[in-house]
Amino acid sequence: MKELTARQAEIHDFMVCWQRDNGFPPSQEEIRDHFGFASPNAVRSHLALIAKKGLICLNAGKARGIQLKTSTLSEMGSSDKSIPIVGTIAAGEPILAEQNIENLLPIPRALFGGGELFALHVKGDSMVQAGILNGDVAIIRKQSHVENGEIGAVLLGQDATLKRVFLTSGSLRLKAENPTCDDLVYNESSIESPRVIGRYQGIVRTSGLGSVL
Amino acid sequence: MKELTARQAEIHDFMVCWQRDNGFPPSQEEIRDHFGFASPNAVRSHLALIAKKGLICLNAGKARGIQLKTSTLSEMGSSDKSIPIVGTIAAGEPILAEQNIENLLPIPRALFGGGELFALHVKGDSMVQAGILNGDVAIIRKQSHVENGEIGAVLLGQDATLKRVFLTSGSLRLKAENPTCDDLVYNESSIESPRVIGRYQGIVRTSGLGSVL
DNA sequence: ATAAACACTGTTTTTTATAACAGTATATAA
């Protein structure tokens, strides 16, 4: 079977995420909105190609009739029971490389929606307005995009931080949930642009207990 | 949570099967076809009722916008290691009586300091300033006193709520962590005085995931 | 006896989503 092109993979990823978050697949128009296509046919032709490569099944004439092949979905879910807590992320290494893992959080992944999950220690008060405090452990699902306005884990240098992410016409805006923090804005052209590494799924707070986490 | 009626259960079963077989939920018309309803409204009203009972989530205006909530918790099994989530507390019954237990949170007690733990659904915004949001699951250690200024679970009537507790010279002051909420003050003599039932240990937040917790 | 919840019928309107057409521009390989 032929492999997906980069663009096709992006679209496929989006559909997988959407399905997991919503319980049903995106409509062609929702895909179009997300990628900003001017024409509905852009989506149609992409879907046809992805379908030909066997990763989805299209049900003609049905609204939202995109069936994601289950193999793809289960691939995304990791079999390990515990959620790894990731510390500083060594440059060039994948996020979940062993040397980045600080600890393991022994709670069921299903609680946080399943998928490829990891956790981060929250440092600082930049997200207090979202109820995320210094010392909390944030649960993140690994993915390279988030919906506009969602909270994402963003890699800035070696550290991952949580910010509300807005991607608009070539510029990336990272908004802290704290009135005293200014937004960070990056242009697509800039060399040192941050990378979205996951989507905020929730937190576990054991603060004040001197816990082992 | 109220139980489904026989008819509602039939319809819910159909949706679960359809979702499993097709990867996306049925449309209202497909449900109608299957059951042979003469009116589309038959489906609509059933869905509304099933949604009210929490087994599905309806996305208004979206084709096929039925989100089935899989009972993640029951799939995960219930061991005695799990932390029980307590709902309304029947008068006179001990807090952890079986009829008070809504669900089980399958995470290790050691994470929250061990001891006799239970959990509460947080309702309302009275503790936002402490980073405790509506919908969070608060972990409580059962005990009948807390240190001055600590956050405690307090039984007011049938419901347990979180408040910062101050006990000074015969009067009990319950302070919400929200500037718009007034403190509650009780004298020891008052008949309807609230009872401290535990100490706040932390939270688990899975909000926005449509989880069953 | 009377409400309240349940399980529907019947009709019309509006919104959402897919389909079908005809094109353009670019890279890559034969």
Next chain:
DNA sequence: TTATATACTGTTATAAAAAACAGTGTTTAT
């Protein structure tokens, strides 16, 4: 250089699905 595949724009038509009314019986609890 000539296909061939990819990655789209742009327009219009049509089907699918949801929503918004106003109703009718029936059971169940008070």
